[in-house]
Amino acid sequence: MTATREQEFHRQARDKAENLAHRKTVRWAIDTYDAAVARGKSRFADFEAARQRCYEIKWEAVNHLDRYLEEFEANVLKRGGHVYWAADSEQARNYVLELAAARGVKRIVKAKSMVTEEIYLNPALEKQGIEVRETDLGEYIVQLRHEPPYHIVTPVMHLSRAQVIELFREKIPDDVKGDSHEELTAAARRALRRAFFSADMGISGANFLIADTGMIAITTNEGNGRLCTSVPRIHVVFAGIEKVIPRLQDLATFWPMLATTGTGQHLTAYSTLIGGPRMASENDGPEEFHVILLDNGRSKLLADTEQREVLHCIRCGACLNACPVYRNIGGHTYNTVYPGPIGSVLTPHLRGLAEFQHLSYASSLCGNCNTVCPVKIDLSHHLLQNRRNAVEQVRPPWRLRLGMRLWRWSMMDAGRFRLAGRVGKALLRAFGGAAALKPWTEYRDLPPVPEKSFRQMWRQNGAR
Amino acid sequence: MALAKPSQGAREEILGRVRQALKSPAPKRPPVPTGPLFAPVENLLERFQREAATNYMEVKLASDGAGVTAALREVLASLTEGEIFVQDTPQLRQLAADTADGRPVRWSSEGAPAESSRATVSLCEGLVALTGSVLVSSGGCGGRGISVVAPCHIVVTHAGQLFPDLESAVARAREIAFDNSYVGLITGCSRTSDIEKKLIIGAHGPQRLVVILQTN
Numbered sequence: 001m002t003a004t005r006e007q008e009f010h011r012q013a014r015d016k017a018e019n020l021a022h023r024k025t026v027r028w029a030i031d032t033y034d035a036a037v038a039r040g041k042s043r044f045a046d047f048e049a050a051r052q053r054c055y056e057i058k059w060e061a062v063n064h065l066d067r068y069l070e071e072f073e074a075n076v077l078k079r080g081g082h083v084y085w086a087a088d089s090e091q092a093r094n095y096v097l098e099l100a101a102a103r104g105v106k107r108i109v110k111a112k113s114m115v116t117e118e119i120y121l122n123p124a125l126e127k128q129g130i131e132v133r134e135t136d137l138g139e140y141i142v143q144l145r146h147e148p149p150y151h152i153v154t155p156v157m158h159l160s161r162a163q164v165i166e167l168f169r170e171k172i173p174d175d176v177k178g179d180s181h182e183e184l185t186a187a188a189r190r191a192l193r194r195a196f197f198s199a200d201m202g203i204s205g206a207n208f209l210i211a212d213t214g215m216i217a218i219t220t221n222e223g224n225g226r227l228c229t230s231v232p233r234i235h236v237v238f239a240g241i242e243k244v245i246p247r248l249q250d251l252a253t254f255w256p257m258l259a260t261t262g263t264g265q266h267l268t269a270y271s272t273l274i275g276g277p278r279m280a281s282e283n284d285g286p287e288e289f290h291v292i293l294l295d296n297g298r299s300k301l302l303a304d305t306e307q308r309e310v311l312h313c314i315r316c317g318a319c320l321n322a323c324p325v326y327r328n329i330g331g332h333t334y335n336t337v338y339p340g341p342i343g344s345v346l347t348p349h350l351r352g353l354a355e356f357q358h359l360s361y362a363s364s365l366c367g368n369c370n371t372v373c374p375v376k377i378d379l380s381h382h383l384l385q386n387r388r389n390a391v392e393q394v395r396p397p398w399r400l401r402l403g404m405r406l407w408r409w410s411m412m413d414a415g416r417f418r419l420a421g422r423v424g425k426a427l428l429r430a431f432g433g434a435a436a437l438k439p440w441t442e443y444r445d446l447p448p449v450p451e452k453s454f455r456q457m458w459r460q461n462g463a464r
Numbered sequence: 465m466a467l468a469k470p471s472q473g474a475r476e477e478i479l480g481r482v483r484q485a486l487k488s489p490a491p492k493r494p495p496v497p498t499g500p501l502f503a504p505v506e507n508l509l510e511r512f513q514r515e516a517a518t519n520y521m522e523v524k525l526a527s528d529g530a531g532v533t534a535a536l537r538e539v540l541a542s543l544t545e546g547e548i549f550v551q552d553t554p555q556l557r558q559l560a561a562d563t564a565d566g567r568p569v570r571w572s573s574e575g576a577p578a579e580s581s582r583a584t585v586s587l588c589e590g591l592v593a594l595t596g597s598v599l600v601s602s603g604g605c606g607g608r609g610i611s612v613v614a615p616c617h618i619v620v621t622h623a624g625q626l627f628p629d630l631e632s633a634v635a636r637a638r639e640i641a642f643d644n645s646y647v648g649l650i651t652g653c654s655r656t657s658d659i660e661k662k663l664i665i666g667a668h669g670p671q672r673l674v675v676i677l678q679t680n
Contacts, residue, residue, distance in 0.1 A: 025660075032661040049498030059492055066482045079645065087474035095473065137667060138658035154658065161660050185656055185664045192668060197579050213641040223612050223654035223669025230608035230646075231576075241478065248641060252634040253501065255649070256595070263657070266515075267595045270612075270669070271649040273637065279645050284576035284607040289645075295478045303485035376493065 005335065006358035013329040013362075022158060026330060029157045030321045036264025037318075043266055044256075054257050055376040057250045058312035061211075065302065068211040068244045069293065075214020079276025081289035089119035092294050096121070096203070096236055097128055099290065103234060105130060105200040109192075111218065111225035112136040113205025114152060114315055115238045115294055118337045118350070121203075133195040135224035137188050144171045150331035152338065153262050153317035158330055192224070202228035202286065206239040207258060207314065209291070212247045215275035216291065219258060219268040226270050235274070235286040241293050242302075242311035248273070254314070261318040261374045297350040307382050310349070312375040313342055319369035319379055325362050334359065341369040345382045348390075357390035418455070425449050505628040508593040509679065512626060515596025519652030520665050522674045532620060535676045537563040539618055540583065549577035549614065551586040551606030556620065560585070572606035576613075583616040590636050591621060591675070594629040595651055598675065599637060602646035611650060612669040622678040 003011065016022055041047045061068055073083045086092035100108070108130055110116065122143075125132045134143040138155035142148065144167055149155035156164070161181060168176045168187055175187040204225055206216040216237050218225045229235050245254070251271070259265040278285030302308055320326045320340030331339040336347045336356070344359035360383045369379040390396075410420035431437070432446045452460075505511050516523045524535040540548070540563055550560050552573040560569050570578065577584055586606045590599040598619050602608050611617055627633040637647045654669030665671055 029661050044501055045503045046499050046501055048496075050501045052496050052498055053501070055493065056495070059490075063486065063490060063492075066479050066486065069479070069482070079642075084471060085473040085475040085478050087477055091473055095471075135668065136658070137656045141658070154661075156658055159659070164659055181659055181662045181664055184659060185667055189666075189668055193579065196668075213638065215641060215647075221654070222656045222667035224667070226608070226612040226648075227668055230612060241482070248638045249631075249634055252630040255634075256501075256630060265651075267597060267649065267651040269519075269650065269652050269655055271597075271651070273641070273647040274645065275641065276645045278608075279603065282602050282607060282645060283572045283574075284609050285602060285645055293478070295474070295481070299478060299481035299485055302482060303488070305488050305490040308485075308490040 005355055009333060009335065009358055009362070012333040012335075016330045016333050017328045022330060023328060025160055026157055026327060029154060030327060033154075033264060033321050037260060038264075040260035040264040040266060044260075047260075050253060050257055051374055051376055053253050054314075054374050055312065057245060057253065058314075058375045059309070061245050062242060062302070062308060062311045065241065065244065068246055069241060071211040072209050072214055072244050073293075075211070076276065076289075076291055077214075079214050079289070081214070081276040081291060084290065084292045086292050086294045086296070088296050089294075092119050092238065092292050092296070093121055093124045095290075095292055097124060099234070099236070100125070100128065100130055100201065103200065103288075105234065107131045107133070107195070107199045108201045108203055109133050109135050109195050109199040109224075109228045109232065110139075111202070111204040111220060111228040112139050112155075113203065113238055114337065115205050115240055116203065117148065118296065119238070119294065121238070133192065133199070135192050135195065135222075135228060136220070137185065137222060137224075140188055140192065141167065148332065148337070150339075151317060151320055152315050152340075158332070196224075196227045196231050199228075199232040201234040201236060202230075202232040203236045203238065204228055206237050206243055206291075208251065208254060209239055209244040209293075210248050210251070210273070211244055213273075213275060215248065215273045217251060217255075218272045218274070219255070219262075219270065220272070221263070221265075221269045223270060226272060229272070229274055230285060233286055234288045235277070235290070237274075237289075237291045239291065239293060241295055241298050242313075257374045258314055258316055261316040261372065301346075301349045304349075306385055307345070307349070309375075309377055310342075310345055310382060312377055313346070314375060315342075316374055318372040318374065322368040322372040324364055324366065324368070329362070334362070341379045341383070342377070345377075345379055345386065348386055353386065353390055354394045357386060357394060360384075360386040360390065418453075421453050425453070502594060502629060505593045508626040508628055509623055509677075511593040512591055512596055515594070516652075516675065517596075519596045520655070520673075521596060521652055522672065524674065524676045526676060526678050527680055528678065532676055532678050533559060533562045536585070536618065536620070537565070539616070539674050539676075540564070540567065543582045543616060546580060546582040547578060549581040549584045549606075549610060551610060553587060556585060556587070559620065572610060576607065577609045579613065581614040583618055584610045584614045585618045585620065586610050588619050588621050588625065589640060589647075590625045590627050590633055591677075592627050592630060592633045592649065595649075597633070597649045597651040598673070599627075599633055600648050600650060601640055601644040603644040604640065608646045611648065612654070615666065615670055616672040616674065617670040618674045618676065620676050623680075
């Protein structure tokens with residue numbers, strides 16, 4: 001019998017939490033991030049005001065999504081671009097597969113895009129014989145390792161330099177001229193330059209879709225996003241429908257916010273706006289511009305008014321870094337495209353509550369994620385709502401149902417409550433050391449079971 | 465369009481689902497009184513220089529045209545031999561004639577920059593004092609590749625192009641949005657911190673971003 005997702009999650013969580021080297025690497029990365037974010041926030045006169053404004057803009061956009069999507073589409077078309085609406089992953093993949101076949105595309109370079117991870121684009125392209133190269137340094141490394149990104153913003157947070165050296169020496173030996181961080185970055189630059197300048201198509205995501213100008217906004221530090229969208233003759237954008245914002249002017253708030261909560265920078269090095277293919281008067285740039293708007297469960301989440309605001313997410317990764325569970329079990333343990341608190345909330349909506357409801361419990365409910373979220377998503381409460389929904393929609397295990405029924409039975413009457421207390425004490429005395437309780441007692445001592453109940457003591461001490 | 469026929473895909477289906485979903489309103493948090501997000505910027509030039517330095521940019525001030533020429537000559541002299549790519553404008557044609565010193569020049573009117581370009585020279589749409597950024601566009605600044613392909617990007621500008629903050633710079637971007645297929649706010653050199661969070665300057669784009677700024 002194969003392990004269920006939930007069992008597999010618990011197994012990996014235990015392994016990762018016990019792996020001290022892994023925890024050290026991740027702690028270093030997140031501590032460095034925390035220090036940078038503190039500096040970044042101090043550059044705002046009123047950071048909370050910025051969060052509030054981001055919340056209000058996203059609320060406005062998501063609650064008038066049809067209007068802004070249509071406005072965005074009309075403006076892209078005006079610029080000579082194409083817009084394709086994909087209901088699910090398969091439609092999104094097929095569009096680009098057909099386009100690539102029609103245009104004779106052999107090589108593709110990709111900027112970082114979580115949506116293309118969500119729809120498993122790379123395997124589909126490779127199956128069609130197309131060479132796909134991730135060009136963000138972190139994404140490039142995980143692609144060479146044949147593993148998914150560990151984090152939304154920092155894909156190789158879990159790796160040490162030694163592991164990257166080993167990987168590069170095996171995969172791109174001719175480009176590696178040394179072992180320092182600088183030399184490793186230079187090696188990737190050399191290898192990826194060849195990819196950029198021989199690619200027929202560049203694929204990117206979008207941090208924002210801007211309705212009033214028909215532009216997409218991409219933020220990147222390395223410049224790979226710029227090269228992917230400047231050099232190849234075709235540019236294809238994948239974006240979830242929830243990415244649209246009303247006005248270009250909104251970026252005066254979102255750009256510094258995303259930079260601050262994403263990496264602690266004041267602004268990301270390249271805050272880029274692209275609208276359409278190159279204009280007739282321009283000297284370079286792609287000849288074709290395609291935007292694929294992906295639903296893939298988002299409109300269903302939109303219908304859930306209680307959790308609609310989950311669509312406000314700008315994928316900055318702050319809630320991952322803030323989460324004590326993420327810090328200890330790491331990004332891969334979740335086995336989802338979007339890990340951490342936002343992933344635990346979102347994944348049951350995108351891929352089914354029955355199979356992913358266990359993630360609702362991958363939280364201490366401390367609420368730190370809520371306080372760091374730049375668009376004020378109430379993540380911990382949405383986890384609780386998912387727990388509730390799971391009980392209503394997915395039949396809980398018989399032990400839980402039996403236990404809850406007994407508990408309710410005993411709570412309904414004082415006599416039953418007394419009886420349950422006596423039975424409970426006897427059971428604890430008899431089986432307190434039992435193997436079934438090991439997950440709890442392994443790291444904690446069971447306190448001695450008291451001789452008398454509270455009510456007995458109350459009576460003896462002469463009350464009443 | 466060589467595709468069988470341009471398809472909008474599941475447009476009506478998705479929009480229909482969205483409209484149906486939005487028939488039920490979602491709660492909205494109450495507004496909270498907010499002030500300005502950033503403190504007002506006082507001395508634009510001084511602030512720009514300070515912020516640019518933290519972004520690992522080089523800012524060279526020149527009091528007049530001769531100073532600009534001297535600054536550009538100095539930067540070009542520090543580069544290894546090879547072609548440079550220059551935005552084709554009368555001002556930059558003159559500057560290149562005065563400074564290239566026999567170095568081959570390719571003009572933006574000839575197409576895209578070569579991968580092997582040693583440096584690129586362009587104008588800009590504006591500078592942002594608050595963040596030390598340079599606002600560029602494809603139509604107004606020599607294309608898309610000019611600001612990312614070469615290891616060194618040189619921007620020729622003047623103090624009149626300074627915007628105090630992001631609100632004003634983005635408003636400028638909005639004004640030129642429909643005249644360009646690309647508009648970008650560039651804040652420092654290309655960089656990465658992907659490996660062990662160690663900052664490395666010069667990933668895929670320029671290692672040097674030089675701003676030659678005429679103050680008068």
